Amino acid sequence: MISLNVKKGYRLKITGEPPKELVELPKPSHVALLPEKIPFIKPRLKVRVGDHVETGSEIFEDKRNTRLKFLSPGSGQITEINFGPRRVIKEVVIKLDNKESYVPFEHINKDGLQNIDRNDLVKMLSKGGLWPLLRALPYQDIAPTDKVPPQIIVSLGSSEPFQVSPEIYLDGNTDLFAFGISVLEKLSNNNVIIAANAEDKSRLPDQSGRITHIIKGDYPADNPGVILYKTKTSAAQNNSWFINTQDVLLIAGLLKEGAYPTGRIVAVGGELAPHPGYVKTRIGAPVSHITQNENNKIKSRCVAGGIMTGYSIDKKSFLGFYETSVLILPEGGKRELFGFIQPGFNKQSYSRTFLSSINRSHLNMNCNMNGEERACVACGSCAEVCPVDIIPSLTFKCTLADEIEESLSHGLLDCVECGLCTYVCPSKIEICTILQNAKRSYYKEMSG
Amino acid sequence: MTNLLNRFFDSQRKYFEPGAKLERLNALFEAFETVFLATGETTSSGPHVRDSLDVKRFMVLVIVSLMPAFFFGLYNTGYQSNIVSGLSPDFMSAMTRGLRIVMPLVIVSYTVGFFWELLFAAIRRHNISEGFFVTALLFPMTLPPTIPLWQAAIGISFGVIFGKEVFGGTGRNFLNPALTGRAFLFFAYPVKMTGDAVWTAVASSKETAVDAITAATPLSLASATERFSSIQDTLSGSGYSFMKLFVGNYPGSIGGTSALFSLIGAVFLLILGIISYRILIGGIIGVLATGILLNIVATEASTPWFSLNPSYHLVMGGIAFALAFMATEPVSAPDMNKSKWFYGFAIGALTVLIRVFNPAFPEGAMLAVLFMNLFAPLLDHIEVKIRLGKRIPNV
Numbered sequence: 137m138i139s140l141n142v143k144k145g146y147r148l149k150i151t152g153e154p155p156k157e158l159v160e161l162p163k164p165s166h167v168a169l170l171p172e173k174i175p176f177i178k179p180r181l182k183v184r185v186g187d188h189v190e191t192g193s194e195i196f197e198d199k200r201n202t203r204l205k206f207l208s209p210g211s212g213q214i215t216e217i218n219f220g221p222r223r224v225i226k227e228v229v230i231k232l233d234n235k236e237s238y239v240p241f242e243h244i245n246k247d248g249l250q251n252i253d254r255n256d257l258v259k260m261l262s263k264g265g266l267w268p269l270l271r272a273l274p275y276q277d278i279a280p281t282d283k284v285p286p287q288i289i290v291s292l293g294s295s296e297p298f299q300v301s302p303e304i305y306l307d308g309n310t311d312l313f314a315f316g317i318s319v320l321e322k323l324s325n326n327n328v329i330i331a332a333n334a335e336d337k338s339r340l341p342d343q344s345g346r347i348t349h350i351i352k353g354d355y356p357a358d359n360p361g362v363i364l365y366k367t368k369t370s371a372a373q374n375n376s377w378f379i380n381t382q383d384v385l386l387i388a389g390l391l392k393e394g395a396y397p398t399g400r401i402v403a404v405g406g407e408l409a410p411h412p413g414y415v416k417t418r419i420g421a422p423v424s425h426i427t428q429n430e431n432n433k434i435k436s437r438c439v440a441g442g443i444m445t446g447y448s449i450d451k452k453s454f455l456g457f458y459e460t461s462v463l464i465l466p467e468g469g470k471r472e473l474f475g476f477i478q479p480g481f482n483k484q485s486y487s488r489t490f491l492s493s494i495n496r497s498h499l500n501m502n503c504n505m506n507g508e509e510r511a512c513v514a515c516g517s518c519a520e521v522c523p524v525d526i527i528p529s530l531t532f533k534c535t536l537a538d539e540i541e542e543s544l545s546h547g548l549l550d551c552v553e554c555g556l557c558t559y560v561c562p563s564k565i566e567i568c569t570i571l572q573n574a575k576r577s578y579y580k581e582m583s584g
Numbered sequence: 585m586t587n588l589l590n591r592f593f594d595s596q597r598k599y600f601e602p603g604a605k606l607e608r609l610n611a612l613f614e615a616f617e618t619v620f621l622a623t624g625e626t627t628s629s630g631p632h633v634r635d636s637l638d639v640k641r642f643m644v645l646v647i648v649s650l651m652p653a654f655f656f657g658l659y660n661t662g663y664q665s666n667i668v669s670g671l672s673p674d675f676m677s678a679m680t681r682g683l684r685i686v687m688p689l690v691i692v693s694y695t696v697g698f699f700w701e702l703l704f705a706a707i708r709r710h711n712i713s714e715g716f717f718v719t720a721l722l723f724p725m726t727l728p729p730t731i732p733l734w735q736a737a738i739g740i741s742f743g744v745i746f747g748k749e750v751f752g753g754t755g756r757n758f759l760n761p762a763l764t765g766r767a768f769l770f771f772a773y774p775v776k777m778t779g780d781a782v783w784t785a786v787a788s789s790k791e792t793a794v795d796a797i798t799a800a801t802p803l804s805l806a807s808a809t810e811r812f813s814s815i816q817d818t819l820s821g822s823g824y825s826f827m828k829l830f831v832g833n834y835p836g837s838i839g840g841t842s843a844l845f846s847l848i849g850a851v852f853l854l855i856l857g858i859i860s861y862r863i864l865i866g867g868i869i870g871v872l873a874t875g876i877l878l879n880i881v882a883t884e885a886s887t888p889w890f891s892l893n894p895s896y897h898l899v900m901g902g903i904a905f906a907l908a909f910m911a912t913e914p915v916s917a918p919d920m921n922k923s924k925w926f927y928g929f930a931i932g933a934l935t936v937l938i939r940v941f942n943p944a945f946p947e948g949a950m951l952a953v954l955f956m957n958l959f960a961p962l963l964d965h966i967e968v969k970i971r972l973g974k975r976i977p978n979v
Contacts, residue, residue, distance in 0.1 A: 150633070274978060374978045437632065444631040465633065468626055473586045475622025476640040483636035488857040489645060490636055503626040507638020508618060510713055511755025514914040515642065516860075525975075529919060530968065546968075549978040555631040562637045563755070569629055 142353030154405040154412040167210040167420035168229045168454035192239030192396035207265030209419040243394030269383040274549040275579040285377040287327035293358020296442040298405030316388030361552030365524040406463035435467040444555035468502025486560045510563040518557035524550040528557040535574040611705035615712040643714035649849035657839035658682035669787035689724040696737045704749040713754035722762035725839025728782040739765040783835035803946040829899040843904035850908035859912035863928035867907040870932020889940040906949035923963035
């Protein structure tokens with residue numbers, strides 16, 4: 137086991153941490169797929185409103201690579217296909233039948249896995265609709281089906297606030313997890329990094345033989361991109377793949393059972409979450425179902441994914457394919473009298489400019505910007521927190537000046553899009569979004 | 585109270601919105617409004633929560649840190665003036681006298697500076713950055729108390745326009761705006777900026793002695809020290825003990841004489857993490873190291889400056905103030921950590937070298953800071969290059 141020490145980063149002390157209790161939710165009435173929330177793909181619909189689908193029927197495919205298929209996470213009838221601006225497909229909603237029927241897929245056992253050809257395994261995964269769970273760094277696009285990755289990174293970490301602890305979903309699933317890891321080993325010619333947080337490690341079920349890296353550090357130390365940055369020895373490894381740990385279980389389930397797996401464990405957290413905790417539900421379940429119908433009088437914001445990296449989502453919408461947490465945060469927006477000169481015993485800050493730096497308790501936070509946008513004053517906080525040693529204050533400036541070569545040499549593509557630079561910025565500059573957009577447009581240009 | 589203010593600003597906002605009559609003055613409205621009420625804007629993309637620190641608090645804390653030096657400056661200016669004018673040197677009358685000398689300068693600095701800031705904000709449609717309020721306080725603190733108000737107005741205008749706004753405003757300036765303004769006055773009106781006479785404001789009322797003799801500053805005493813005698817002896821002969829120099833109770837620029845109160849401000853900013861300890865400590869090391877080096881090479885034939893105890897360099901003149909508040913200004917300082925060490929060190933070393941080798945400029949701190957401001961981008965460039973060379977490329 138290799139120990140990785142990530143010194144930079146930041147741990148948000150924020151209230152609303154979900155208790156580690158798992159509740160099993162009843163079956164939702166609807167589930168949905170959200171093609172809009174899967175980055176880079178160009179979806180081509182294979183169904184129409186009114187069609188009847190089984191669990192595992194094809195809903196849409198990616199025009200860029202038709203081997204990438206996205207399957208129905210439930211059996212029932214397509215009731216709605218919602219489009220957004222410019223005809224982007226937002227949601228494909230399926231009303232669930234009482235009885236579940238599955239499309240059969242090939243399945244293999246442990247011995248079969250040893251002897252199977254790698255190409256056949258890729259075929260099984262892409263037919264089974266779970267290939268998109270494997271994603272390739274640095275752009276975090278779906279992994280190419282025709283390439284062998286230098287390595288696959290599996291991070292058991294959950295250092296971003298309010299994520300599902302690995303011991304919850306690994307509980308009772310250690311065999312399945314081991315099977316999933318063997319699949320990844322096959323795909324990557326035995327180059328799999330399995331990393332766990334040092335503090336989680338003692339609570340994990342006995343996986344010690346499997347874990348290759350132990351990570352010490354604050355958010356986002358256990359992000360696959362950070363693990364890659366800290367372990368890579370050559371530029372060839374930049375295209376490593378990664379997969380969420382919960383998704384390893386899905387892949388293992390598909391290959392073992394021959395049926396499209398639909399289970400998901402989702403963390404529900406945030407100060408205003410009515411029932412914080414972990415819930416066992418389905419892929420694509422409605423947000424209101426997961427949060428168990430909160431009826432807040434306070435204006436709240438619903439976030440899918442993490443507090444740093446997630447996106448805000450309508451409460452009537454559904455949880456996306458990749459996301460495993462729902463947060464409900466106070467929207468804020470109240471104006472404070474002489475806000476800039478308050479002692480701030482309860483104001484969260486990375487800096488030491490508030491009395492909160494001697495307050496050890498977890499603090500309430502809302503979505504207020506806490507200041508107006510100003511020019512960068514070179515305070516240097518962003519470089520202090522950047523886990524991959526980019527100097528965001530310089531990199532975002534060369535990005536805005538269209539000096540793409542220079543920002544690439546600064547390590548733009550190493551950016552793991554953790555959002556810490558934007559979080560700490562006193563000038564309230566959307567540094568992370570600027571870098572993210574630069575990465576994406578560079579990728580589109582390179583691949584198109 | 586909050587509701588009342590909210591209603592007031594909401595009712596006035598329509599005059600400043602795009603398309604309205606006073607649209608150009610939106611920056612003024614925004615600046616005024618956000619002093620009273622913090623923004624209610626919420627995040628539109630991730631991260632969904634944001635740090636509580638903003639530039640407004642950042643700059644206000646710098647102003648707070650300047651307060652000890654500023655109030656001591658008020659007292660000291662009044663005290664020196666009253667002594668020379670033969671008036672009572674007790675605390676209250678010194679303070680009132682100091683207020684009467686300094687406040688006009690501060691008011692001129694703020695109003696004239698704010699006019700330019702607002703003009704550029706209106707034309708370029710950017711917001712008024714709080715950095716200006718620090719500049720406009722720093723600037724009069726570096727001036728001699730006898731400076732005519734019109735010169736102060738010209739100085740702050742030059743500092744704001746050419747030190748900052750022509751390059752795009754706060755955050756894009758490569759020179760320290762307050763020192764740019766001072767340097768302009770220094771070279772444009774040397775009569776009012778140098779010499780022994782300018783550092784004490786003599787009251788011009790009839791009762792006071794007409795033949796008042798203003799005291800010399802420690803730096804000019806040191807420069808005037810004759811060969812084969814020691815500067816320390818000259819200073820203590822004139823009543824300048826090390827402690828007195830450290831506290832700053834001697835004629836000089838309004839806020840820049842006191843090493844003690846500059847240090848208090850700097851420690852406050854260091855605790856809050858606003859300024860870089862690298863620049864500050866680098867600067868102190870630079871002064872001391874250069875001083876020691878000169879001690880070592882000193883011969884009997886060299887000027888008395890060579891054999892001066894290096895710690896005296898830190899308490900005389902404006903170097904303490906410059907290191908605490910000017911060199912550490914983050915925008916014109918380098919961004920990279922090792923560069924900051926070098927930058928601070930070079931400012932300290934250059935200040936001593938200018939004092940020792942250049943009889944034309946008794947004080948070198950201002951020129952040292954401005955000179956190193958020019959080198960900050962180069963230092964950054966070199967360090968970034970070295971650092972990027974160590975990265976495993978990812979393109």
